[in-house]
Amino acid sequence: MNINEELVDHIAHLARLSFEGEAKDAIIADMKKITDFMDKLNAVDTDNVEPLIFMSDEINRLREDVPAQTVTHEEALRNAPKKDSDYFRIPKVLDK
Template sequence: MSVTRENVEYIAQLARLSFTSDEAERMTQELNSILHYVEKLNEIDTEGVEPLSNIHDQKNVLRDDVESPSIENAQALKNAPDRQDRFFRVPKVLG
């Protein structure tokens, strides 16, 4: 399988890209180089190799969800730089 210059120009049009003549030629060569490499990978014998979705053999790395008491409002606001009543006060971000 190989890519022609017309293929590159068509893909560039779909992606709303514009290439000079030299750039289109270079892209054609680079894409053909990539496809040649992929063809080399297809030559590798993978008989008996199990598909792999992750290189680590861990099943579940998340901790169990354990209920715990909440922090008191006064304790949460203790180190707040600015507050109003029982809320954190922050700078306005919307106009």
């Protein structure tokens, strides 16, 4: 794959990013390294290799999920910049 400035500009536009000068050169170099590495991975013979589902044979040992109240309602509202009896007050976000 040919990584050039037009491709980087297109991908940057899709990601809503902007690169100029040395930053664009660095991105081009990084993208070339990534595609070169992917080409190396594609060259590896994986015909008789089973897909890896789990990274290890370990079993997760999870703690018991015990509900507990760590912060009371009043403590949560104590440091709120704006509050209304039982609720946080926030600026209006959506206009109808």
